[in-house]
Amino acid sequence: MKTSKSIYLFFLPGLFLYAIFFVYPTISALFYSFTDWDGLSSSFQFVGVENYERAFTGDTVFRKTIGNNLKFMLVVVVFQTLVALAFALIVLKNTKTTIFLRALYFFPTILSSVSVAFIWSFIYDPSLGILNQLLELIGLEFLAQNWLGNANIAIYSLAVTQIWFHAGQMLIIFVAGLQAIPEELYEVAKIEGASKWQTFRNVTWPLLAPSATIVVAYTTIQSFKAFDLVFAMTGGGPNNSTEIVATYIFDIAFRSYQFGYASAISVIFMVIIAIITYLQFKVLRSNRISY
Amino acid sequence: MFFRRFSLIIYALLILIPLLIVVLTSLKTIQETFRNPLGWPESGFQFENYSSIFQEQTMAGYFLNSVIVTLFSVSLTLFFASLIGYGITRLNNWIGNLIFILFTLGMMVPAQVSMVPLYSLMLDLNLTNSLLGLILVNIATTLPIAVFILTGFMKTLPKELFEASTIDGAGNWKIYTKVAIPLSLPSLSATAIFLFVMHWNDLLYPLLFITDNAYKTLPLALLEFQGEYSTNYPMLFTGVIIASAPMVIAYVFLQRYFVAGMTAGAIK
Numbered sequence: 001m002k003t004s005k006s007i008y009l010f011f012l013p014g015l016f017l018y019a020i021f022f023v024y025p026t027i028s029a030l031f032y033s034f035t036d037w038d039g040l041s042s043s044f045q046f047v048g049v050e051n052y053e054r055a056f057t058g059d060t061v062f063r064k065t066i067g068n069n070l071k072f073m074l075v076v077v078v079f080q081t082l083v084a085l086a087f088a089l090i091v092l093k094n095t096k097t098t099i100f101l102r103a104l105y106f107f108p109t110i111l112s113s114v115s116v117a118f119i120w121s122f123i124y125d126p127s128l129g130i131l132n133q134l135l136e137l138i139g140l141e142f143l144a145q146n147w148l149g150n151a152n153i154a155i156y157s158l159a160v161t162q163i164w165f166h167a168g169q170m171l172i173i174f175v176a177g178l179q180a181i182p183e184e185l186y187e188v189a190k191i192e193g194a195s196k197w198q199t200f201r202n203v204t205w206p207l208l209a210p211s212a213t214i215v216v217a218y219t220t221i222q223s224f225k226a227f228d229l230v231f232a233m234t235g236g237g238p239n240n241s242t243e244i245v246a247t248y249i250f251d252i253a254f255r256s257y258q259f260g261y262a263s264a265i266s267v268i269f270m271v272i273i274a275i276i277t278y279l280q281f282k283v284l285r286s287n288r289i290s291y
Numbered sequence: 292m293f294f295r296r297f298s299l300i301i302y303a304l305l306i307l308i309p310l311l312i313v314v315l316t317s318l319k320t321i322q323e324t325f326r327n328p329l330g331w332p333e334s335g336f337q338f339e340n341y342s343s344i345f346q347e348q349t350m351a352g353y354f355l356n357s358v359i360v361t362l363f364s365v366s367l368t369l370f371f372a373s374l375i376g377y378g379i380t381r382l383n384n385w386i387g388n389l390i391f392i393l394f395t396l397g398m399m400v401p402a403q404v405s406m407v408p409l410y411s412l413m414l415d416l417n418l419t420n421s422l423l424g425l426i427l428v429n430i431a432t433t434l435p436i437a438v439f440i441l442t443g444f445m446k447t448l449p450k451e452l453f454e455a456s457t458i459d460g461a462g463n464w465k466i467y468t469k470v471a472i473p474l475s476l477p478s479l480s481a482t483a484i485f486l487f488v489m490h491w492n493d494l495l496y497p498l499l500f501i502t503d504n505a506y507k508t509l510p511l512a513l514l515e516f517q518g519e520y521s522t523n524y525p526m527l528f529t530g531v532i533i534a535s536a537p538m539v540i541a542y543v544f545l546q547r548y549f550v551a552g553m554t555a556g557a558i559k
Binding site: 004006007008010011013014015017018020021022023024025026028029032039086087090091101102103104105106107108109110111112113114115118119120122123125128129130133164168169172173176224225227228231232245246249250253254259262263266267269270273274277 | 295303307309313325329377393394399400402403408412428430435463499510514522527528530538539542553
Protein backbone atom coordinates (compact mmCIF):
# COMPACT_ATOMS: atom_id res chain seq x y z
CA MET A 1 0.00 0.00 0.00
CA LYS A 2 1.29 3.45 -0.90
CA THR A 3 1.69 6.12 1.74
CA SER A 4 1.23 9.78 0.93
CA LYS A 5 4.10 11.92 -0.30
CA SER A 6 4.17 13.73 3.05
CA ILE A 7 6.34 10.88 4.30
CA TYR A 8 9.38 12.57 2.77
CA LEU A 9 9.00 15.46 5.21
CA PHE A 10 9.81 13.01 8.01
CA PHE A 11 13.40 12.76 6.80
CA LEU A 12 14.03 16.48 6.57
CA PRO A 13 15.18 17.61 10.03
CA GLY A 14 17.44 14.62 10.60
CA LEU A 15 18.92 14.54 7.12
CA PHE A 16 19.52 18.28 7.21
CA LEU A 17 21.55 18.19 10.44
CA TYR A 18 23.29 14.97 9.45
CA ALA A 19 24.33 16.43 6.11
CA ILE A 20 25.68 19.68 7.56
CA PHE A 21 27.36 18.49 10.74
CA PHE A 22 28.43 15.00 9.78
CA VAL A 23 28.52 14.19 6.07
CA TYR A 24 29.94 17.52 4.94
CA PRO A 25 32.83 17.62 7.46
CA THR A 26 33.65 13.97 6.82
CA ILE A 27 33.88 14.55 3.09
CA SER A 28 35.84 17.77 3.54
CA ALA A 29 38.38 15.80 5.57
CA LEU A 30 39.10 13.98 2.32
CA PHE A 31 39.38 17.30 0.47
CA TYR A 32 41.66 18.98 3.04
CA SER A 33 43.89 15.92 3.15
CA PHE A 34 45.27 17.01 -0.22
CA THR A 35 46.12 20.52 0.99
CA ASP A 36 48.61 22.19 3.32
CA TRP A 37 45.89 24.12 5.18
CA ASP A 38 46.85 25.28 8.67
CA GLY A 39 43.25 25.69 9.81
CA LEU A 40 43.60 29.41 10.49
CA SER A 41 44.50 31.28 7.30
CA SER A 42 41.97 31.62 4.53
CA SER A 43 44.29 30.38 1.79
CA PHE A 44 45.93 27.02 1.23
CA GLN A 45 47.70 25.12 -1.50
CA PHE A 46 47.01 21.76 -3.04
CA VAL A 47 49.90 19.46 -2.35
CA GLY A 48 48.67 16.29 -4.02
CA VAL A 49 49.41 13.13 -2.09
CA GLU A 50 52.27 14.71 -0.17
CA ASN A 51 50.47 14.34 3.17
CA TYR A 52 49.84 10.66 2.57
CA GLU A 53 53.43 10.13 1.50
CA ARG A 54 54.60 11.79 4.67
CA ALA A 55 52.31 9.65 6.81
CA PHE A 56 53.49 6.41 5.28
CA THR A 57 57.19 7.13 4.82
CA GLY A 58 58.42 10.14 6.76
CA ASP A 59 56.48 10.13 10.00
CA THR A 60 57.94 7.81 12.61
CA VAL A 61 55.56 9.04 15.29
CA PHE A 62 52.57 8.06 13.17
CA ARG A 63 53.98 4.58 12.74
CA LYS A 64 54.43 4.42 16.49
CA THR A 65 50.84 5.50 17.12
CA ILE A 66 49.52 2.75 14.85
CA GLY A 67 51.67 0.26 16.77
CA ASN A 68 50.37 1.59 20.10
CA ASN A 69 46.82 1.38 18.88
CA LEU A 70 47.29 -2.23 17.83
CA LYS A 71 48.96 -3.14 21.13
CA PHE A 72 46.18 -1.50 23.12
CA MET A 73 43.51 -3.09 20.94
CA LEU A 74 44.99 -6.57 21.12
CA VAL A 75 45.36 -6.57 24.90
CA VAL A 76 41.89 -5.14 25.45
CA VAL A 77 40.15 -7.41 22.94
CA VAL A 78 41.77 -10.61 24.19
CA PHE A 79 41.56 -10.02 27.93
CA GLN A 80 38.30 -8.13 28.07
CA THR A 81 36.55 -10.80 26.02
CA LEU A 82 37.97 -13.60 28.16
CA VAL A 83 37.09 -11.88 31.43
CA ALA A 84 33.59 -11.04 30.20
CA LEU A 85 32.93 -14.57 28.94
CA ALA A 86 34.32 -16.31 32.02
CA PHE A 87 32.25 -14.21 34.39
CA ALA A 88 29.17 -14.33 32.19
CA LEU A 89 29.23 -18.12 32.49
CA ILE A 90 29.34 -17.84 36.30
CA VAL A 91 26.54 -15.28 36.70
CA LEU A 92 24.35 -16.73 33.97
CA LYS A 93 21.41 -17.99 36.02
CA ASN A 94 19.02 -15.34 37.31
CA THR A 95 19.20 -15.23 41.11
CA LYS A 96 19.17 -12.25 43.46
CA THR A 97 22.94 -12.44 43.87
CA THR A 98 23.80 -12.76 40.18
CA ILE A 99 21.46 -9.93 39.20
CA PHE A 100 23.11 -7.72 41.81
CA LEU A 101 26.61 -8.74 40.70
CA ARG A 102 25.81 -8.12 37.04
CA ALA A 103 24.60 -4.64 37.92
CA LEU A 104 27.77 -4.02 39.92
CA TYR A 105 30.11 -5.27 37.20
CA PHE A 106 28.25 -3.14 34.69
CA PHE A 107 28.50 -0.02 36.85
CA PRO A 108 31.78 1.49 35.52
CA THR A 109 30.25 1.69 32.02
CA ILE A 110 28.01 4.57 33.08
CA LEU A 111 30.87 6.73 34.35
CA SER A 112 32.52 9.35 32.16
CA SER A 113 35.96 8.64 30.76
CA VAL A 114 37.33 11.62 32.67
CA SER A 115 36.07 10.21 35.97
CA VAL A 116 37.56 6.80 35.20
CA ALA A 117 40.81 8.52 34.21
CA PHE A 118 41.01 10.31 37.60
CA ILE A 119 40.21 7.15 39.55
CA TRP A 120 42.90 5.14 37.81
CA SER A 121 45.48 7.93 37.91
CA PHE A 122 45.09 7.77 41.67
CA ILE A 123 45.33 3.97 41.73
CA TYR A 124 48.50 4.11 39.62
CA ASP A 125 50.02 7.05 41.53
CA PRO A 126 53.58 5.98 42.41
CA SER A 127 53.46 7.23 46.00
CA LEU A 128 49.77 7.51 46.96
CA GLY A 129 48.35 4.77 44.81
CA ILE A 130 46.78 1.59 46.07
CA LEU A 131 48.52 -0.57 43.50
CA ASN A 132 52.07 0.03 44.72
CA GLN A 133 50.98 -0.14 48.35
CA LEU A 134 49.28 -3.44 47.70
CA LEU A 135 52.39 -4.85 46.07
CA GLU A 136 54.43 -3.71 49.06
CA LEU A 137 51.96 -5.31 51.43
CA ILE A 138 52.25 -8.73 49.81
CA GLY A 139 56.03 -8.49 49.57
CA LEU A 140 56.27 -7.77 45.87
CA GLU A 141 57.57 -4.22 46.23
CA PHE A 142 60.16 -4.86 43.51
CA LEU A 143 57.23 -4.78 41.07
CA ALA A 144 56.15 -1.32 42.24
CA GLN A 145 56.18 1.06 39.32
CA ASN A 146 55.43 4.46 37.99
CA TRP A 147 52.62 2.82 36.04
CA LEU A 148 51.80 5.75 33.80
CA GLY A 149 55.27 7.27 33.75
CA ASN A 150 57.17 4.26 32.49
CA ALA A 151 57.20 4.31 28.69
CA ASN A 152 57.39 0.52 28.46
CA ILE A 153 54.34 -0.07 30.60
CA ALA A 154 52.03 2.93 30.29
CA ILE A 155 50.06 1.62 27.30
CA TYR A 156 49.26 -1.61 29.18
CA SER A 157 48.25 0.34 32.27
CA LEU A 158 45.77 2.18 30.06
CA ALA A 159 44.54 -1.11 28.60
CA VAL A 160 43.82 -2.43 32.10
CA THR A 161 41.83 0.72 32.84
CA GLN A 162 39.85 0.28 29.63
CA ILE A 163 39.06 -3.34 30.59
CA TRP A 164 37.88 -2.26 34.06
CA PHE A 165 35.74 0.36 32.33
CA HIS A 166 33.97 -1.83 29.78
CA ALA A 167 34.26 -5.55 30.65
CA GLY A 168 30.92 -5.41 32.48
CA GLN A 169 29.15 -4.17 29.38
CA MET A 170 30.53 -7.07 27.33
CA LEU A 171 29.63 -9.47 30.13
CA ILE A 172 26.00 -8.40 29.80
CA ILE A 173 26.07 -8.99 26.03
CA PHE A 174 27.39 -12.50 26.66
CA VAL A 175 24.72 -13.16 29.27
CA ALA A 176 22.04 -12.08 26.81
CA GLY A 177 23.53 -14.38 24.15
CA LEU A 178 23.89 -17.32 26.53
CA GLN A 179 20.40 -16.98 27.94
CA ALA A 180 19.01 -17.15 24.41
CA ILE A 181 20.32 -20.71 24.01
CA PRO A 182 17.32 -23.05 24.39
CA GLU A 183 17.35 -25.03 27.62
CA GLU A 184 16.39 -28.24 25.75
CA LEU A 185 19.79 -28.42 24.10
CA TYR A 186 21.42 -28.72 27.52
CA GLU A 187 18.92 -31.35 28.53
CA VAL A 188 19.66 -33.39 25.43
CA ALA A 189 23.37 -33.11 26.15
CA LYS A 190 22.73 -34.30 29.69
CA ILE A 191 20.67 -37.27 28.58
CA GLU A 192 23.35 -38.21 26.07
CA GLY A 193 25.83 -38.18 28.94
CA ALA A 194 28.03 -35.35 27.67
CA SER A 195 30.73 -34.06 30.01
CA LYS A 196 30.87 -30.41 31.09
CA TRP A 197 33.59 -29.67 28.59
CA GLN A 198 31.78 -31.52 25.78
CA THR A 199 28.63 -29.55 26.52
CA PHE A 200 30.54 -26.29 26.38
CA ARG A 201 32.41 -27.31 23.24
CA ASN A 202 29.41 -28.65 21.31
CA VAL A 203 26.43 -26.68 22.60
CA THR A 204 27.48 -23.44 24.26
CA TRP A 205 30.38 -22.42 22.07
CA PRO A 206 28.84 -22.78 18.58
CA LEU A 207 25.69 -21.00 19.68
CA LEU A 208 27.69 -18.36 21.48
CA ALA A 209 29.82 -17.54 18.46
CA PRO A 210 27.52 -14.77 17.18
CA SER A 211 27.57 -12.83 20.45
CA ALA A 212 31.31 -13.47 20.76
CA THR A 213 31.80 -11.91 17.35
CA ILE A 214 29.67 -8.93 18.34
CA VAL A 215 31.70 -8.46 21.51
CA VAL A 216 34.98 -8.68 19.63
CA ALA A 217 33.81 -6.31 16.91
CA TYR A 218 32.44 -3.81 19.39
CA THR A 219 35.52 -3.98 21.62
CA THR A 220 37.84 -3.51 18.67
CA ILE A 221 36.10 -0.37 17.50
CA GLN A 222 35.74 0.93 21.05
CA SER A 223 39.43 0.42 21.76
CA PHE A 224 40.44 1.98 18.47
CA LYS A 225 38.57 5.11 19.44
CA ALA A 226 39.68 5.29 23.11
CA PHE A 227 40.46 8.98 22.81
CA ASP A 228 39.05 10.35 26.06
CA LEU A 229 40.77 7.94 28.39
CA VAL A 230 44.22 8.35 26.86
CA PHE A 231 43.81 12.10 26.55
CA ALA A 232 42.87 12.49 30.20
CA MET A 233 45.35 10.00 31.68
CA THR A 234 48.62 10.45 29.82
CA GLY A 235 47.98 12.87 26.97
CA GLY A 236 49.97 10.48 24.77
CA GLY A 237 53.11 10.57 26.92
CA PRO A 238 55.63 9.66 28.16
CA ASN A 239 57.65 10.04 24.99
CA ASN A 240 54.69 9.21 22.68
CA SER A 241 54.48 5.74 24.20
CA THR A 242 50.71 6.00 24.67
CA GLU A 243 49.96 8.21 21.69
CA ILE A 244 47.19 6.56 19.68
CA VAL A 245 45.91 7.65 16.28
CA ALA A 246 42.95 9.56 17.73
CA THR A 247 45.06 11.63 20.15
CA TYR A 248 47.71 12.12 17.48
CA ILE A 249 45.15 13.63 15.09
CA PHE A 250 44.08 16.00 17.86
CA ASP A 251 47.68 16.99 18.54
CA ILE A 252 48.69 17.76 14.97
CA ALA A 253 45.46 19.59 14.26
CA PHE A 254 44.99 21.66 17.39
CA ARG A 255 48.48 21.92 18.86
CA SER A 256 50.65 22.28 15.76
CA TYR A 257 47.92 23.51 13.38
CA GLN A 258 48.61 21.17 10.48
CA PHE A 259 44.99 20.68 9.48
CA GLY A 260 45.83 19.28 6.05
CA TYR A 261 48.13 16.65 7.45
CA ALA A 262 45.75 15.82 10.31
CA SER A 263 43.00 15.31 7.73
CA ALA A 264 45.16 12.86 5.79
CA ILE A 265 45.83 10.87 8.95
CA SER A 266 42.13 10.83 9.79
CA VAL A 267 41.28 9.52 6.32
CA ILE A 268 43.79 6.70 6.79
CA PHE A 269 42.28 6.08 10.23
CA MET A 270 38.81 5.84 8.71
CA VAL A 271 39.99 3.35 6.09
CA ILE A 272 41.65 1.15 8.74
CA ILE A 273 38.46 1.13 10.83
CA ALA A 274 36.33 0.42 7.76
CA ILE A 275 38.50 -2.57 6.83
CA ILE A 276 38.38 -3.98 10.36
CA THR A 277 34.61 -3.49 10.59
CA TYR A 278 34.10 -5.12 7.19
CA LEU A 279 36.21 -8.14 8.08
CA GLN A 280 34.38 -8.59 11.33
CA PHE A 281 30.97 -8.36 9.73
CA LYS A 282 32.08 -11.00 7.24
CA VAL A 283 33.13 -13.30 10.05
CA LEU A 284 29.91 -12.50 11.89
CA ARG A 285 27.85 -13.55 8.86
CA SER A 286 29.72 -16.81 8.34
CA ASN A 287 29.39 -17.63 12.04
CA ARG A 288 25.66 -17.27 12.16
CA ILE A 289 24.01 -20.46 13.26
CA SER A 290 20.31 -21.07 13.36
CA TYR A 291 18.70 -23.55 15.64
CA MET B 292 32.48 -23.86 43.59
CA PHE B 293 34.89 -22.18 45.96
CA PHE B 294 36.99 -20.90 43.08
CA ARG B 295 33.93 -19.47 41.34
CA ARG B 296 32.77 -17.68 44.43
CA PHE B 297 36.27 -16.41 45.11
CA SER B 298 36.59 -14.89 41.62
CA LEU B 299 33.16 -13.27 41.86
CA ILE B 300 34.20 -11.59 45.11
CA ILE B 301 37.54 -10.47 43.71
CA TYR B 302 35.86 -8.89 40.70
CA ALA B 303 33.27 -7.22 42.93
CA LEU B 304 36.06 -5.79 45.12
CA LEU B 305 37.90 -4.55 42.03
CA ILE B 306 34.86 -2.41 41.27
CA LEU B 307 33.91 -1.48 44.84
CA ILE B 308 37.28 -0.55 46.31
CA PRO B 309 38.13 2.16 43.75
CA LEU B 310 34.63 3.61 44.16
CA LEU B 311 34.96 3.56 47.94
CA ILE B 312 38.33 5.29 47.68
CA VAL B 313 36.76 8.03 45.56
CA VAL B 314 34.04 8.66 48.12
CA LEU B 315 36.39 8.54 51.13
CA THR B 316 39.02 10.75 49.49
CA SER B 317 36.42 13.39 48.69
CA LEU B 318 35.72 13.50 52.43
CA LYS B 319 39.35 14.10 53.44
CA THR B 320 41.59 17.12 53.46
CA ILE B 321 44.50 17.18 51.05
CA GLN B 322 46.97 16.92 53.94
CA GLU B 323 45.32 13.79 55.15
CA THR B 324 45.26 12.30 51.67
CA PHE B 325 49.03 12.56 51.50
CA ARG B 326 49.51 11.19 55.01
CA ASN B 327 46.88 8.50 54.79
CA PRO B 328 45.84 8.05 51.16
CA LEU B 329 43.81 4.87 51.48
CA GLY B 330 42.58 4.67 55.06
CA TRP B 331 39.36 5.81 56.69
CA PRO B 332 39.30 9.60 57.36
CA GLU B 333 40.95 9.89 60.78
CA SER B 334 39.35 13.13 61.90
CA GLY B 335 35.86 12.34 60.66
CA PHE B 336 34.24 13.22 57.36
CA GLN B 337 35.16 16.64 56.00
CA PHE B 338 32.61 18.22 53.70
CA GLU B 339 34.80 21.24 52.96
CA ASN B 340 35.72 20.02 49.51
CA TYR B 341 32.08 20.10 48.50
CA SER B 342 31.53 23.64 49.72
CA SER B 343 34.81 24.94 48.33
CA ILE B 344 34.33 23.37 44.90
CA PHE B 345 31.07 25.25 44.62
CA GLN B 346 32.75 28.46 45.82
CA GLU B 347 35.86 28.24 43.65
CA GLN B 348 34.16 26.91 40.56
CA THR B 349 31.02 27.83 38.72
CA MET B 350 29.98 24.26 39.42
CA ALA B 351 26.26 24.99 39.30
CA GLY B 352 26.79 26.54 35.88
CA TYR B 353 28.67 23.53 34.50
CA PHE B 354 25.99 21.30 35.88
CA LEU B 355 23.21 23.32 34.28
CA ASN B 356 25.06 23.35 30.93
CA SER B 357 25.37 19.57 31.04
CA VAL B 358 21.68 19.24 31.84
CA ILE B 359 20.65 21.54 28.98
CA VAL B 360 22.94 19.94 26.41
CA THR B 361 22.01 16.38 27.40
CA LEU B 362 18.28 17.04 27.60
CA PHE B 363 18.03 18.68 24.19
CA SER B 364 20.50 16.35 22.51
CA VAL B 365 18.72 13.22 23.71
CA SER B 366 15.17 14.34 23.04
CA LEU B 367 15.85 15.87 19.64
CA THR B 368 17.97 12.92 18.48
CA LEU B 369 15.15 10.58 19.51
CA PHE B 370 12.56 12.73 17.81
CA PHE B 371 14.42 13.06 14.51
CA ALA B 372 15.60 9.45 14.50
CA SER B 373 12.12 8.10 15.15
CA LEU B 374 10.76 10.26 12.31
CA ILE B 375 13.39 8.78 10.02
CA GLY B 376 12.76 5.26 11.30
CA TYR B 377 9.05 5.66 10.65
CA GLY B 378 9.73 7.11 7.19
CA ILE B 379 12.03 4.27 6.19
CA THR B 380 9.57 1.67 7.48
CA ARG B 381 6.62 3.18 5.62
CA LEU B 382 8.46 3.90 2.37
CA ASN B 383 9.85 0.39 2.21
CA ASN B 384 11.55 1.05 -1.15
CA TRP B 385 15.01 1.85 -2.48
CA ILE B 386 14.89 5.46 -1.29
CA GLY B 387 14.22 4.27 2.25
CA ASN B 388 17.03 1.73 1.97
CA LEU B 389 19.40 4.35 0.65
CA ILE B 390 18.67 6.66 3.57
CA PHE B 391 19.12 3.77 5.99
CA ILE B 392 22.50 2.90 4.46
CA LEU B 393 23.58 6.54 4.52
CA PHE B 394 23.01 6.62 8.27
CA THR B 395 24.49 3.22 9.04
CA LEU B 396 27.68 4.14 7.21
CA GLY B 397 27.98 7.00 9.67
CA MET B 398 28.29 4.51 12.53
CA MET B 399 31.60 3.36 11.11
CA VAL B 400 33.17 6.80 10.94
CA PRO B 401 34.98 7.70 14.17
CA ALA B 402 34.35 11.21 15.48
CA GLN B 403 38.06 12.02 15.15
CA VAL B 404 37.82 11.80 11.36
CA SER B 405 35.55 14.78 10.93
CA MET B 406 36.68 16.84 13.90
CA VAL B 407 39.15 19.00 12.00
CA PRO B 408 36.76 20.27 9.27
CA LEU B 409 33.93 20.31 11.79
CA TYR B 410 35.92 22.69 13.94
CA SER B 411 36.36 25.20 11.10
CA LEU B 412 32.70 24.81 10.12
CA MET B 413 31.67 25.66 13.67
CA LEU B 414 33.93 28.71 13.61
CA ASP B 415 32.36 29.87 10.34
CA LEU B 416 28.83 29.39 11.66
CA ASN B 417 29.69 31.16 14.90
CA LEU B 418 28.70 28.07 16.85
CA THR B 419 31.77 27.71 19.04
CA ASN B 420 31.25 28.63 22.69
CA SER B 421 27.58 27.91 22.33
CA LEU B 422 25.37 25.24 23.84
CA LEU B 423 23.30 25.23 20.68
CA GLY B 424 26.40 24.31 18.69
CA LEU B 425 27.08 21.35 20.98
CA ILE B 426 23.48 20.19 20.73
CA LEU B 427 23.45 20.32 16.92
CA VAL B 428 26.70 18.37 16.63
CA ASN B 429 25.52 15.85 19.23
CA ILE B 430 22.34 15.21 17.27
CA ALA B 431 24.19 14.79 13.97
CA THR B 432 26.76 12.39 15.39
CA THR B 433 24.36 10.14 17.31
CA LEU B 434 21.63 10.01 14.66
CA PRO B 435 23.29 7.03 12.91
CA ILE B 436 23.12 4.71 15.91
CA ALA B 437 19.65 5.95 16.92
CA VAL B 438 18.27 5.54 13.38
CA PHE B 439 19.83 2.08 13.24
CA ILE B 440 18.20 0.88 16.47
CA LEU B 441 14.81 2.53 15.96
CA THR B 442 14.42 1.53 12.31
CA GLY B 443 15.33 -2.04 13.20
CA PHE B 444 12.61 -2.03 15.83
CA MET B 445 9.89 -0.30 13.79
CA LYS B 446 10.40 -2.74 10.92
CA THR B 447 9.34 -5.56 13.24
CA LEU B 448 5.98 -3.88 13.97
CA PRO B 449 3.06 -5.45 12.07
CA LYS B 450 2.51 -3.58 8.79
CA GLU B 451 -1.24 -4.14 8.99
CA LEU B 452 -1.48 -1.68 11.89
CA PHE B 453 -0.15 1.14 9.74
CA GLU B 454 -2.22 0.12 6.76
CA ALA B 455 -5.42 -0.13 8.75
CA SER B 456 -4.84 3.39 10.06
CA THR B 457 -4.23 4.64 6.54
CA ILE B 458 -7.54 3.13 5.38
CA ASP B 459 -9.21 4.83 8.32
CA GLY B 460 -7.98 8.06 6.81
CA ALA B 461 -5.19 8.88 9.27
CA GLY B 462 -2.30 10.93 7.88
CA ASN B 463 1.33 10.03 8.41
CA TRP B 464 1.77 12.42 11.32
CA LYS B 465 -1.21 10.96 13.10
CA ILE B 466 -0.05 7.36 12.53
CA TYR B 467 3.43 8.32 13.71
CA THR B 468 2.22 9.90 16.94
CA LYS B 469 -0.70 7.57 17.69
CA VAL B 470 0.61 4.21 16.47
CA ALA B 471 4.35 4.11 15.77
CA ILE B 472 5.57 6.02 18.82
CA PRO B 473 3.47 4.26 21.48
CA LEU B 474 4.40 0.85 20.08
CA SER B 475 8.09 1.74 19.95
CA LEU B 476 8.37 2.81 23.59
CA PRO B 477 10.61 -0.11 24.67
CA SER B 478 13.08 0.65 21.91
CA LEU B 479 12.80 4.40 22.46
CA SER B 480 13.55 4.12 26.17
CA ALA B 481 16.56 1.88 25.56
CA THR B 482 17.90 4.31 22.96
CA ALA B 483 17.19 7.25 25.26
CA ILE B 484 19.36 5.77 27.99
CA PHE B 485 22.12 4.91 25.58
CA LEU B 486 22.10 8.51 24.33
CA PHE B 487 21.81 9.91 27.85
CA VAL B 488 25.01 8.15 28.94
CA MET B 489 26.80 9.17 25.76
CA HIS B 490 25.86 12.85 25.83
CA TRP B 491 26.23 13.35 29.57
CA ASN B 492 29.77 11.93 29.46
CA ASP B 493 30.93 13.38 26.16
CA LEU B 494 34.31 15.09 26.29
CA LEU B 495 35.45 15.49 22.69
CA TYR B 496 33.05 18.12 21.39
CA PRO B 497 33.13 20.41 24.43
CA LEU B 498 36.92 20.10 24.29
CA LEU B 499 36.90 21.21 20.65
CA PHE B 500 34.31 23.95 20.70
CA ILE B 501 34.14 25.42 24.20
CA THR B 502 36.77 27.67 25.73
CA ASP B 503 34.53 30.04 27.67
CA ASN B 504 33.78 28.94 31.25
CA ALA B 505 30.17 30.01 30.84
CA TYR B 506 29.50 27.18 28.37
CA LYS B 507 31.59 24.35 29.75
CA THR B 508 29.95 21.03 30.51
CA LEU B 509 30.92 18.79 33.43
CA PRO B 510 33.40 16.42 31.71
CA LEU B 511 35.37 19.31 30.23
CA ALA B 512 35.31 21.26 33.50
CA LEU B 513 36.46 18.13 35.29
CA LEU B 514 39.33 17.63 32.88
CA GLU B 515 40.47 21.18 33.48
CA PHE B 516 40.38 20.69 37.25
CA GLN B 517 43.39 18.48 36.63
CA GLY B 518 45.38 21.51 35.51
CA GLU B 519 44.10 23.59 38.37
CA TYR B 520 44.22 21.21 41.32
CA SER B 521 46.96 18.95 39.92
CA THR B 522 47.25 16.11 42.44
CA ASN B 523 44.64 17.51 44.79
CA TYR B 524 42.67 14.28 44.60
CA PRO B 525 40.10 15.25 47.25
CA MET B 526 39.03 18.12 44.99
CA LEU B 527 39.19 16.04 41.80
CA PHE B 528 37.11 13.25 43.33
CA THR B 529 34.59 15.70 44.70
CA GLY B 530 34.18 16.84 41.11
CA VAL B 531 33.86 13.24 39.94
CA ILE B 532 31.10 12.58 42.45
CA ILE B 533 29.12 15.68 41.55
CA ALA B 534 29.47 14.97 37.83
CA SER B 535 28.46 11.31 38.16
CA ALA B 536 25.67 11.77 40.67
CA PRO B 537 22.73 12.12 38.25
CA MET B 538 23.91 9.12 36.25
CA VAL B 539 24.41 6.98 39.35
CA ILE B 540 21.01 7.91 40.79
CA ALA B 541 19.33 7.15 37.46
CA TYR B 542 21.21 3.85 37.29
CA VAL B 543 20.05 2.75 40.72
CA PHE B 544 16.41 3.29 39.81
CA LEU B 545 16.41 2.37 36.13
CA GLN B 546 19.06 -0.33 36.17
CA ARG B 547 17.20 -2.76 33.94
CA TYR B 548 16.70 -0.08 31.28
CA PHE B 549 20.34 0.95 31.47
CA VAL B 550 21.51 -2.57 30.80
CA ALA B 551 19.05 -2.91 27.92
CA GLY B 552 20.01 0.48 26.50
CA MET B 553 23.75 0.15 26.77
CA THR B 554 23.71 -3.19 25.00
CA ALA B 555 21.07 -2.33 22.39
CA GLY B 556 23.58 -0.50 20.24
CA ALA B 557 25.97 -3.40 20.36
CA ILE B 558 23.57 -6.29 19.94
CA LYS B 559 21.40 -4.96 17.16
